[in-house]
Amino acid sequence: MNDDLDLDDARKRYHFALAPEDYERLPFYSALLGQLEHDDVALGLLAGVRVEQRNPMLVLAALQLAGLKGHPVLGAIYAAARGGELEEPEGAARDVLAVIRETPDVIGDELWRSTQTNEPGRSAVIQAVVRELSVTSAAINVIEVGTSAGINLCFDQFPVRKIDDANPLTLVCDDVTPIDRKSPLPDVAMRIGIDPYPLDLANDDDRMWLKACIWPEQRRRHERFDAVVASRPSWPKATVLTGRALERLDDAMTLVDSNVMTVIFNTWVAFYLSPEEQRDYFNDVIARCANNNVAWISVESTLIPVPGVEVDEAAHVRGASQVVAAAPRSAPVLWGWCHAHGRWLERVTTS
Numbered sequence: 001m002n003d004d005l006d007l008d009d010a011r012k013r014y015h016f017a018l019a020p021e022d023y024e025r026l027p028f029y030s031a032l033l034g035q036l037e038h039d040d041v042a043l044g045l046l047a048g049v050r051v052e053q054r055n056p057m058l059v060l061a062a063l064q065l066a067g068l069k070g071h072p073v074l075g076a077i078y079a080a081a082r083g084g085e086l087e088e089p090e091g092a093a094r095d096v097l098a099v100i101r102e103t104p105d106v107i108g109d110e111l112w113r114s115t116q117t118n119e120p121g122r123s124a125v126i127q128a129v130v131r132e133l134s135v136t137s138a139a140i141n142v143i144e145v146g147t148s149a150g151i152n153l154c155f156d157q158f159p160v161r162k163i164d165d166a167n168p169l170t171l172v173c174d175d176v177t178p179i180d181r182k183s184p185l186p187d188v189a190m191r192i193g194i195d196p197y198p199l200d201l202a203n204d205d206d207r208m209w210l211k212a213c214i215w216p217e218q219r220r221r222h223e224r225f226d227a228v229v230a231s232r233p234s235w236p237k238a239t240v241l242t243g244r245a246l247e248r249l250d251d252a253m254t255l256v257d258s259n260v261m262t263v264i265f266n267t268w269v270a271f272y273l274s275p276e277e278q279r280d281y282f283n284d285v286i287a288r289c290a291n292n293n294v295a296w297i298s299v300e301s302t303l304i305p306v307p308g309v310e311v312d313e314a315a316h317v318r319g320a321s322q323v324v325a326a327a328p329r330s331a332p333v334l335w336g337w338c339h340a341h342g343r344w345l346e347r348v349t350t351s
């Protein structure tokens with residue numbers, strides 16, 4: 001093993017990977033992380049990852065990926081975890097650790113990747129704000145910045161309910177806004193995504209990696225992801241532009257139907273931009289809204305300041321995501337707050 005690796009740092013990273021409230025609901029991941037932090041091979045794998053991805057979740061996703069690719073031991077354990085059928089989490093964690101110790105390259109060879117997500121729950125938030133922004137528009141274009149696999153470009157394809165039902169595509173959202181969810185959504189003329197590293201659900205490797213990054217014990221998320229994959233071919237087509245937001249927004253604007261309002265949206269993307277890029281991106285979109293038939297929806301952490309919009313300290317403390325919106329020819333305003341995965345949504349009080 002390379003003596004320069006900082007195993008103590010890796011141990012701390014495994015130890016603090018889950019929030020205390022996760023231990024009970026994720027018994028398998030809790031047991032696994034508890035064993036990884038005491039094993040030199042597992043510590044060496046994490047310590048050897050480039051610093052910006054030195055996250056235990058990368059190792060955990062690489063393990064699930066190996067299972068999805070057909071590893072006999074990992075395949076059976078992870079399938080049982082996803083199905084809620086893992087009876088002995090501690091024993092399963094021991095078996096996973098044995099695979100790591102015997103064949104560390106099975107995991108090590110995948111650690112060049114970056115953890116990647118695309119959360120459909122955020123479509124519940126996009127639907128609500130789009131309804132309000134488009135009250136007088138029968139059709140809109142959408143441009144999603146940071147589109148990942150483009151799932152939320154089809155935000156209008158998901159049923160949203162307060163209580164779950166048998167449909168795996170249903171998004172459960174405790175929406176306490178005055179928005180009428182029964183009112184029709186506008187037609188979407190063009191759907192354009194922008195991302196420097198877009199993923200394609202039709203590509204086996206991209207699809208498996210996205211699934212591997214969903215925690216196995218989050219059964220509902222896996223069921224929804226599988227249902228999205230199955231439904232995507234029959235959903236409306238989207239155009240994806242590879243590149244950073246500021247490089248591709250002009251190109252995206254030339255592709256849209258100029259007769260209808262364009263809604264630009266970004267959900268949990270700003271963290272990936274440097275502070276300068278965040279500021280330039282926000283100012284660029286704000287200027288487009290001020291002068292054109294362009295609206296904006298931004299769903300981001302309260303840690304990321306949007307020019308001209310004050311952060312609500314109480315929302316920051318309770319970990320809410322901040323929903324900012326701008327109507328065409330208007331400045332952005334704080335619209336409301338939501339759960340990071342869209343499980344609840346509140347509208348700021350308007351007088």
Ligand SMILES: C[S@@+](CC[C@H](N)C(=O)[O-])C[C@H]1O[C@@H](n2cnc3c(N)ncnc32)[C@H](O)[C@@H]1O
Nearest residue numbers: 117118119146148195197244245267268269272
């Ligand atoms: C946490 S994911 C969120 C994906 C999606 N918006 C969602 O809510 O599920 C962040 C995405 O932003 C993308 N991204 C990173 N830098 C970007 C940039 N400069 N411009 C546009 N997208 C970027 C990443 O590649 C990744 O797909």
